[in-house]
Amino acid sequence: MTTTPLQRPARPPSMTPPAPDPEAIVRRHQTGVWRYLRAIGAPADVAEDLLQETFLVAFDKLHDVGSDAAVAAFLRRTARHLWLRGRRDAGRREQLLLEHAERAWVADCAADGGDRWLDALRDCVQRLDGRSRQVVDAFYGERRARADVARLVGLEENGLKTLLQRLRAGLRRCVDQRLGEGGER
Amino acid sequence: MNDEEHIAEGHAEDIAEEVVERRMDWALGEVLGDERAPDVVMAVMTRRAAQLVEAKQVRVTGRGGPLLNAAVLVLGLVVVAWVMFAQRGVGEAGGQDPAPDFVVAATMAELAELPTDTRAVELRDLGNDGFVALAKQCPTLERLRLRGRGPDLRSFDVLGEDGGYGELFEADLTGCSGVQDVFVAKLIQAKTMTSIAIGGTDTSAAVVQFFEMTPQLRRIDFGEAPWLTLTMVEQLLMGGKRVVVRRPDDPTFERHVAELTKRYYRQIDLPYYRPVTTLDELRALPPSVAHIELRDLGDQATLLLAGRERLRGVAYIGDAPDLSEGSMRILGEMSQLEELRIKVPKWSGNGLDHLGALVNLRKLSLLSAGAGPMAWLANLAALREARLGSPCGPDAIGALTRCRDLEVLEIPEVLAGDDELARVGEMAKLRRLRLPGEQCGPQTIAAIGRLERLESLDLSCKRSEVAGRHPMPRLRPLGKLHSLNSLTLRWTEIEPDDLLALPVSLAGLSLTWCSGLDASAGTVLRDRFPRLLTLELNEPEWLDDDALRAILAAPALEHLSITNNSNITTAVVPAIVAAKNLRHLRTWRATFLDDAAAETLRRERPDLEVTLKVW
Numbered sequence: 001m002t003t004t005p006l007q008r009p010a011r012p013p014s015m016t017p018p019a020p021d022p023e024a025i026v027r028r029h030q031t032g033v034w035r036y037l038r039a040i041g042a043p044a045d046v047a048e049d050l051l052q053e054t055f056l057v058a059f060d061k062l063h064d065v066g067s068d069a070a071v072a073a074f075l076r077r078t079a080r081h082l083w084l085r086g087r088r089d090a091g092r093r094e095q096l097l098l099e100h101a102e103r104a105w106v107a108d109c110a111a112d113g114g115d116r117w118l119d120a121l122r123d124c125v126q127r128l129d130g131r132s133r134q135v136v137d138a139f140y141g142e143r144r145a146r147a148d149v150a151r152l153v154g155l156e157e158n159g160l161k162t163l164l165q166r167l168r169a170g171l172r173r174c175v176d177q178r179l180g181e182g183g184e185r
Numbered sequence: 186m187n188d189e190e191h192i193a194e195g196h197a198e199d200i201a202e203e204v205v206e207r208r209m210d211w212a213l214g215e216v217l218g219d220e221r222a223p224d225v226v227m228a229v230m231t232r233r234a235a236q237l238v239e240a241k242q243v244r245v246t247g248r249g250g251p252l253l254n255a256a257v258l259v260l261g262l263v264v265v266a267w268v269m270f271a272q273r274g275v276g277e278a279g280g281q282d283p284a285p286d287f288v289v290a291a292t293m294a295e296l297a298e299l300p301t302d303t304r305a306v307e308l309r310d311l312g313n314d315g316f317v318a319l320a321k322q323c324p325t326l327e328r329l330r331l332r333g334r335g336p337d338l339r340s341f342d343v344l345g346e347d348g349g350y351g352e353l354f355e356a357d358l359t360g361c362s363g364v365q366d367v368f369v370a371k372l373i374q375a376k377t378m379t380s381i382a383i384g385g386t387d388t389s390a391a392v393v394q395f396f397e398m399t400p401q402l403r404r405i406d407f408g409e410a411p412w413l414t415l416t417m418v419e420q421l422l423m424g425g426k427r428v429v430v431r432r433p434d435d436p437t438f439e440r441h442v443a444e445l446t447k448r449y450y451r452q453i454d455l456p457y458y459r460p461v462t463t464l465d466e467l468r469a470l471p472p473s474v475a476h477i478e479l480r481d482l483g484d485q486a487t488l489l490l491a492g493r494e495r496l497r498g499v500a501y502i503g504d505a506p507d508l509s510e511g512s513m514r515i516l517g518e519m520s521q522l523e524e525l526r527i528k529v530p531k532w533s534g535n536g537l538d539h540l541g542a543l544v545n546l547r548k549l550s551l552l553s554a555g556a557g558p559m560a561w562l563a564n565l566a567a568l569r570e571a572r573l574g575s576p577c578g579p580d581a582i583g584a585l586t587r588c589r590d591l592e593v594l595e596i597p598e599v600l601a602g603d604d605e606l607a608r609v610g611e612m613a614k615l616r617r618l619r620l621p622g623e624q625c626g627p628q629t630i631a632a633i634g635r636l637e638r639l640e641s642l643d644l645s646c647k648r649s650e651v652a653g654r655h656p657m658p659r660l661r662p663l664g665k666l667h668s669l670n671s672l673t674l675r676w677t678e679i680e681p682d683d684l685l686a687l688p689v690s691l692a693g694l695s696l697t698w699c700s701g702l703d704a705s706a707g708t709v710l711r712d713r714f715p716r717l718l719t720l721e722l723n724e725p726e727w728l729d730d731d732a733l734r735a736i737l738a739a740p741a742l743e744h745l746s747i748t749n750n751s752n753i754t755t756a757v758v759p760a761i762v763a764a765k766n767l768r769h770l771r772t773w774r775a776t777f778l779d780d781a782a783a784e785t786l787r788r789e790r791p792d793l794e795v796t797l798k799v800w
Contacts, residue, residue, distance in 0.1 A: 022233060023226060023230055026225065030223075030226070035215075035222060039207060039208040048225065051223070052225050056229060056233060093200070097200050097203055097204060104208070117212070119613055121212050121213070125217065125637075126637070136213060140218060141217030141218045143214070165202065
């Protein structure tokens with residue numbers, strides 16, 4: 001086989017600005033939107049359906065939206081709306097809760113879809129040991145029922161509930177602290 | 186009631202706690218469990234396409250006002266969603282089914298009016314005539330759905346040996362009467378065919394052998410086929426085919442299929458690469474072919490690839506002396522590329538930095554490139570899998586740490602110190618890692634111990650008859666890897682205590698040509714790893730009858746490989762017979778399997794597959 005110099009045929013110049021590529025938008029934002037849906041309370045299987053709906057509903061309006069961050073915010077709004085629509089019975093409290101969740105998300109997850117926050121959490125979880133680690137592994141890692149986990153660590157269900165509350169608050173403080181440290185570097 | 190009033194009523198703390206609870210439910214599920222954001226690109230794009238078709242049909246018919254149009258659109262979505270839900274079966278992630286953007290032909294007259302470039306058609310009750318006519322009417326058909334009265338083998342008498350459907354990649358024959366095994370076998374000969382559904386047809390178990398022999402087939406939907414067995418399912422999964430089956434009345438069967446699917450998840454859902462050996466073959470490929478393997482082809486083939494907008498993956502293998510920087514430059518312009526594999530002996534690797542422009546590249550495999558600067562890897566923001574055959578220096582390792590979504594990394598050769606290699610610990614999403622064991626010092630092992638998502642780890646050393654086994658640092662840090670299910674330590678030397686430090690989650694362990702253990706390892710292997718399915722123990726000088734008996738009593742052990750060991754006697758044969766979970770015993774130069782023992786196994790354990798090599 002002989003070798004010949006390679007030259008790719010020139011493409012005709014484009015006269016119109018490129019339209020947003022829907023596939024690229026899904027690829028770029030799907031993880032962030034899914035995490036957001038999970039973080040505001042959608043169970044995993046519901047979150048997947050809502051994720052698809054979010055993109056389908058949003059596609060027609062995305063060309064007016066603009067920057068990457070604005071697209072992400074628009075998708076979150078759409079996702080929140082779809083989630084809330086399925087929970088009308090939850091009323092004003094749910095709306096209020098979602099507003100709080102949105103503010104928290106914008107503060108520490110919106111920029112990177114939650115990557116940095118998860119990394120910090122991962123470090124914090126590694127610091128847990130003994131019963132605390134056993135409880136989060138069983139309850140969140142293996143998704144075992146609360147009664148099962150309570151039996152596993154020798155607690156009443158109410159005791160486990162309190163322990164989980166304390167663990168979540170502790171992890172939250174640890175994550176905030178780590179993100180604060182990261183910001184100062 | 187406004188926000189302030191809620192706070193005044195003491196709701197604020199409640200709400201703040203619940204916000205944290207919901208977020209932790211997601212985040213800890215992702216950090217500790219196996220929850221991951223699904224890839225919905227395909228599902229969304231196909232549903233989007235269905236929306237557009239639906240909207241177009243509404244506009245064309247011109248009936249009704251905007252409200253009716255919207256209603257039809259919504260109804261279309263509901264139908265799509267319902268079909269996707271209804272078609273979902275065991276062995277398949279939800280929401281990935283293609284949407285029904287099919288054009289329906291229920292009469293021969295309707296069929297004759299189909300545009301020749303139609304790509305998805307549903308034929309209703311048109312039998313052989315419809316099937317034959319469609320191949321001629323729509324030669325570029327990609328997706329075919331048959332309903333009602335279907336065709337039989339006679340249609341291929343008319344269509345000829347090549348079948349007539351040169352670009353078909355999906356056939357749904359669900360519930361189609363008259364469709365039998367041999368018809369299906371003929372249909373799947375279409376070299377583009379990747380997906381078929383045969384539920385409710387007149388097919389039998391015999392059709393499975395045809396599926397096994399069809400490498401390009403990637404997904405088979407059996408519907409509720411009552412003859413499908415778990416053994417068949419496993420064979421197909423091992424061959425890289427996703428199996429979808431529904432047994433509403435047999436949840437146990439469905440659960441086993443789901444477990445098998447999970448076990449073989451690495452093999453399935455991989456795209457099929459169409460092999461091409463000449464430029465003419467490449468020119469003749471339909472534009473729908475998304476993955477192409479070029480064999481012994483270089484720059485000229487690259488030029489032909491440049492115009493293929495639907496190309497997603499390219500592989501260069503074999504001898505391609507003219508593969509030059511020009512090819513890399515053209516590949517670098519194919520921004521749609523998601524996979525690239527190059528395994529060309531004596532390839533210089535010149536121009537690799539052009540590949541840094543491939544922002545959508547998810548899999549990169551450079552198995553034969555010469556060494557060179559690799560900092561461009563840092564630009565591959567979408568990279569999920571990297572396999573690099575050339576020795577990797579600190580620049581490559583540093584660049585890879587910036588690929589934040591990297592899940593698979595295989596670098597069998599490294600030119601970096603322990604502290605530099607330890608940067609793999611920054612790749613927090615790694616699920617699969619292969620590093621040269623001889624380069625891994627204590628810092629690297631400690632760093633690997635922080636990769637909580639790691640599922641598979643290979644720290645094999647280079648085989649060396651002269652230098653012997655390479656002593657590994659203490660493996661205690663690996664004990665924190667709760668997701669690790671596969672560990673390979675070929676040609677290493679480890680301490681007996683190290684086995685006790687390994688995570689109990691292991692399902693596969695290879696201690697091939699591994700030294701340093703003693704006979705106590707047998708009971709440790711049995712007791713510490715309750716999920717151990719596969720164990721490789723080549724040349725284990727420490728293994729004696731008692732140790733092997735202990736191993737054979739491991740509760741989940743299915744595959745055992747023992748070679749080159751003269752310490753074991755025929756006295757272990759009863760323990761082999763008693764190991765009811767054991768399905769495959771692979772031996773090589775094994776003194777304990779004489780003719781009488783082989784006969785005993787044949788008689789007592791006909792289900793046990795024994796591979797015996799004597800050379």
